[in-house]
Amino acid sequence: MENTICSAPTEKESFEIMSSNTQEKEAIIHILIVDDRENMRNLLSQTFLEMGFKVSVASTGEEAIDKITRHLFHIVITDLSMPGKSGMDVLRYVKSVSPETEVIIITAYGTIEIAVEAMRLGAHDFITKPFQLAVLQNKISKLAKQIQIKNTNRAQTWIHPSVQHLVGESAQTRQLRQIIARVAPTKSSVLITGPSGVGKELVARALHEASPRRDEPFIALNCASLAPTLLESELFGHEKGAFTGATSRREGRFERAHKGTLFLDEVGEIDPSVQVKLLRVLQDGEFERVGGTETIKVDVRIVAATNRDLRQAIVQGTFREDFYYRLNVFSIYVPPLKERPDDIPALVEHFLNKFSMELRKEVYEVDDEVLDLFLRYPWPGNIRELENIMERAIVLATGPQVTINEMPFELQNYIEKNLQVESENKDLQQGKEDLSLEQHTERLERELILKALEKFHWNKTRAAELLGIKRTTLQYRIKRLGLE
The missing domain is CATH 3.40.50.2300 (Response regulator)
Incomplete structure (x- = not known):
């Protein structure tokens, strides 16, 4: 004090x-x-x-x-x-x-x-x-x-500081920041696409925080977790007695997000019957609560996210084309972590600081061996997987440094297998480069003879004719090359 x-x-x-x-x-x-x-x-x-x-x-x-x-x-x-x-x-x-x-x-x-x-x-x-x-x-x-x-332009550079996905200096992340800066000040709907775990909600929050709506509500809803009837009530609210269990009037997410941003995660899972009602809100900015007749007007910006191919869903009839085009005024693609390895060191440092503070652990650095492992790993779970591994590592760390001992067995095993394959391929390549002219000639001869024999199901007479040599010469070379 x-x-x-x-x-x-x-x-x-x-x-x-x-x-x-x-x-x-x-x-x-x-x-x-x-x-x-x-x-x-x-x-x-x-x-x-x-x-x-x-x-x-x-x-x-x-x-x-x-x-x-x-x-x-x-x-x-x-x-x-x-x-x-x-x-x-x-x-x-x-x-x-x-x-x-x-x-x-x-x-x-x-x-x-x-x-x-x-x-x-x-x-x-x-x-x-x-x-x-x-x-x-x-x-x-x-x-x-x-x-x-x-x-x-404030929106061009100042992004919500909790957006871990935007930590990093890869070309892809810099481009992502620039896109957010251009799109955030507008009122238009945005569709964020990309695989699971890349931080699509964090991008949505960045859009909100960099927009004129930043001081108004940001309301998020995972659309995949609710049945159509429950989702409709969650979005639009309901009147008392609208259905069994509706004991009082309830505001929906749209009313709660008035003048702010509504983030619809997993929008590709929404039933077409609910898509129709969402389309009306996007077009006219109005709706009725479930079981109600009063028209409610709202001023809400919609940001949606999906890991599905919505164009394919349109072809399959599970996603409305008109709803898609209303959502997809601006499209932002968030690439997987494996496509931007330059971001990994910065993300590792970010999570190191974050979890060291949260867990009250004095862990200050990550061993170079661990960082090398991270750079080799393909990260199928993307940033969410990296975050979980870093949290686990700091929980397990017994000293000031995260070491290979704190890494999950699955991760170590994957790297070991791939290192072995890389080593074998390297040895093979090195072996090819070290071959003498005689060895190159012998290898080529072996390949030609095998192809001829396989072509004629090991009929040596016909194989010899194809190769333009006598049958006895072919027999000798088969024996010399150890092909018998």
Whole structure:
């Protein structure tokens, strides 16, 4: 716990407030203040609100990490010494999930060593108490201008910081970020495709967080988990008495998502009877609850996802063509992890930081042998599989490093088998390259004789005729080459 420089009015618990004289939403700089002293939180939040920034607060490192997981922040100002997770823990987490976010650390107990370590981890600045408030205001003002210059279009660069799927610097991931940046500001429907486990919901959240709807609800629904009648009620709500068990009126997901985003996962599993009603909402923005007659109008952006080939489903008659084209105004394909191995090191580091903090384990690195194994593995379960393996590894880790001993047997066994095949192929190739002219000639002779013999079912007379040699010569060569 650290000393503060002055006091301020009492804050409301867990408030997230915005100054009335701020700029348009797309241009607002969002600041998170992390300090266990209430008067410091109040002072800084009031100061930055008056400067026109959006401000959120957290009283602990744990609360800060939770907010960073769920919201976008351009700047994080954190106290260094707090009960539980420290400012350095917050810094590490921020840089693991949102490298673009700038972090300023404030402390009354600063040392050169701590300052150097903070800068090494990516802190923008390190400020010691007591400090002049005007100095901090000036630093934040300059930093905000730098951020706005660098990000002339906020949606083009600022993506929801909890989107693990977007961690990485492969060409595919960079392109994915660019597509999200272009599509997010629009109101149009989006269809996200790709195999299971690649993080399609995370892409949907990124679209929401980078859009003008970011402060409105994001509602997700897995359409594959419900029968058609239950899905209809879940989407549109129902009136009291609409069916057995409907003891009261209930709002559906569309009403809950009003002015926000509704994410329909596994949209390819929706029954055609429900697709018709969804089509109406997409076209007209209105519907009736199950068992009701009142027309309800909503303003909802729909983002859908599937791992199915919907065009094939249209041919098979299980997916409506008109519904498909209404959904597929924009299409975003998320490639499997095996097609972007350049993302694996960054994802590994991200999950290492995430689970080390969550599990309170002091695990700081991954052995090179493990990383090499990850780069060879095809990841049929994609990022979800990598995440699960990293969590398991950190649970099992007995030291500061994740080693091959923490890897699942199936993974090690797969790699061992493939390494053996690679070794055999390499030896064979090397053997071919090392053959002398005589050996090359003998191998070619063997292949020609075998083909001739097989062609005539080992009739040596006819095989010799085909090869243009005497039968006795063929017999001799068969014996010499060990083909008998």
